[in-house]
Structure formats: structure tokens, C-alpha cells
Amino acid sequence: MLPVISSFALGVLFAFGLAISEMIDPARVTGFLDIFGRWDPTLFFVMGGALAVTVTLFPWIQKRERSLLGEPFHMPAQSHIEARLIIGAAIFGIGWGLAGLCPGPAIAGLASGSGGVLLFVLAMIAGQWLAGRFNPR
Amino acid sequence: MAETNLFGGLTGGMLIGLAAALLLLVNGRIAGISGILGGLITANSPSERLWRGAFIIGLVCGAAIYSWLYGGLPLQLQAGNLLLLLAGLLVGFGTRLGSGCTSGHGVCGLARRSPRSLVATATFIACGMLTVYVMRHVF
Numbered sequence: 001m002l003p004v005i006s007s008f009a010l011g012v013l014f015a016f017g018l019a020i021s022e023m024i025d026p027a028r029v030t031g032f033l034d035i036f037g038r039w040d041p042t043l044f045f046v047m048g049g050a051l052a053v054t055v056t057l058f059p060w061i062q063k064r065e066r067s068l069l070g071e072p073f074h075m076p077a078q079s080h081i082e083a084r085l086i087i088g089a090a091i092f093g094i095g096w097g098l099a100g101l102c103p104g105p106a107i108a109g110l111a112s113g114s115g116g117v118l119l120f121v122l123a124m125i126a127g128q129w130l131a132g133r134f135n136p137r
Numbered sequence: 138m139a140e141t142n143l144f145g146g147l148t149g150g151m152l153i154g155l156a157a158a159l160l161l162l163v164n165g166r167i168a169g170i171s172g173i174l175g176g177l178i179t180a181n182s183p184s185e186r187l188w189r190g191a192f193i194i195g196l197v198c199g200a201a202i203y204s205w206l207y208g209g210l211p212l213q214l215q216a217g218n219l220l221l222l223l224a225g226l227l228v229g230f231g232t233r234l235g236s237g238c239t240s241g242h243g244v245c246g247l248a249r250r251s252p253r254s255l256v257a258t259a260t261f262i263a264c265g266m267l268t269v270y271v272m273r274h275v276f
Binding site for chain 2: 007008009011015017018019020021025030033034036037040042043050055062064067071076080081094097099100103108109110114121122123126128
């Protein structure tokens with residue numbers, strides 16, 4: 001039960017970060033991506049703030065044998081830069097630019113009750129499912 | 138467009154980073170939202186589904202609590218329903234194919250000094266910028 005409680009609490013904390021930084025707002029994201037218009041660097045500061053914490057803490061955490069709850073660390077195993085990584089990131093980037101939404105802000109944004117955000121999240125789940133069928137790992 | 142939110146950006150960003158670091162420290166997991174969501178559907182053990190589901194519900198509840206405390210969420214949609222549908226499909230398909238999104242590759246992967254995540258992050262930011270350029274300044 002403890003992993004479920006901590007996971008829930010950290011989801012709450014993550015969403016607070018998204019709301020306070022306004023990354024939950026697609027206008028902020030497209031404002032950042034619009035480098036040829038009125039560029040809004042807020043996302044740059046969000047990334048900077050987040051990375052300042054993770055870059056400092058991750059190496060220290062990874063020195064441990066196991067997590068606080070006794071789990072082994074589940075780290076991504078792949079190390080090769082293959083075509084599917086770049087093609088996938090490119091497709092994601094196009095979708096991100098079209099709506100200004102990526103998975104975290106979209107899921108947190110469901111709390112707004114917006115039908116458009118719900119539509120995006122359902123389409124995103126369908127897209128993940130399609131990618132799994134088309135090119136399973 | 139609103140002014141740059143320097144203070145909110147930095148403090149909110151640090152909270153995101155803290156949540157990611159604590160998920161690794163406490164649960165031994167990478168806070169990649171697309172991966173957590175994807176695994177919710179593909180995972181075969183109940184415990185896998187439970188922590189993933191709890192994180193996703195936590196995200197929605199966190200935003201709901203924020204909205205209740207501060208009287209709403211800052212959220213202005215930038216696209217109509219057809220574009221949202223297309224964008225959602227591309228984001229879902231691309232993050233699954235490319236093994237991650239802004240949080241997994243951007244916040245966690247770069248902290249792990251993963252070359253894959255560096256390439257992925259540079260690629261999706263460049264493609265996002267190109268897309269917004271075409272949408273706003275070409276058409």
C-alpha cells in the first residue's frame with residue numbers, strides 16, 4: 001500500500017509544479033515554441049528549475065542499492081540512439097506544437113473539466129495503443 | 138501573450154524536479170508521464186497498475202486542489218477539437234515510439250546524462266518550434 005500512497009502524493013506534487021509554473025497552460029507552451037513570434041521563455045526556466053533539482057539529487061539517489069521502499073531502481077535499459085527514438089520524438093514534437101499539450105499537463109488539465117483536454121487525452125491513449133500495435137517493444 | 142513568469146516558472150519547475158527525485162528515491166521509478174500512462178495499459182501485474190494509476194489520479198487531484206485553492210487553473214486551449222484530436226494521436230504515438238516525453242526524457246533523462254534523452258529532447262523541441270512556426274507564420 002505504501003508505494004501507492006507515495007505515488008499518489010508525488011502525482012499531486014508534480015501537478016502543483018505544473019500549475020504554479022503555468023505549464024498546464026498550452027498558451028505558455030506554444031509561447032515558448034514560437035521563437036519567431038513573441039517568445040515566452042517561461043518553459044526554459046521551468047526546465048532549468050526542474051533540472052537543477054534532478055541533476056543534483058539523481059546521482060546521490062542512484063548511489064543507493066534500493067529505493068526507500070525496498071524496490072530496485074527501474075531504469076530505462078536501452079542505450080542506442082536508433083531511428084525509432086528520433087522518429088518518435090519528432091512525431092511527439094509535432095503534436096506538442098499543434099496543441100501546446102504534452103502528457104503531464106494534459107492529464108493534470110483534466111481537472112479543469114475541459115472537453116477539449118479530455119478529447120486530447122483519449123486520443124493520446126489511442127495513439128499509444130496504436131504505436132504498441134504498429135511497433136511493439 | 139502574458140509576461141514571462143520567472144518566479145512561478147523556477148519554483149514550479151523545482152517542485153516538478155522534486156517530485157521526480159522523490160519518485161525515484163521512494164518508489165525507485167522514473168517520473169516519465171507518458172511511460173507511467175502507457176504502462177498502466179500494458180502492465181500485467183496488479184501492483185504495477187496500482188502505483189501507475191495512483192500517480193495519474195494524483196496528477197488530476199493535484200490540479201483540482203490547486204484549482205480549488207486559487208480559484209481556477211491557468212489553461213487556455215490553443216486548438217479546436219479536430220486539431221486536439223490529431224495532436225493527441227501524434228503525442229501518444231510519438232511518445233510511445235520514442236520512449237518518453239518532456240518529463241521522462243527532458244527532466245529525468247537529462248539528469249541521468251542519457252545521450253538518448255538528449256537527442257530526443259532536442260528533437261521534440263526543434264519539431265515543436267518548427268510546427269508552431271509553420272502554424273503561425275506560414276499559414
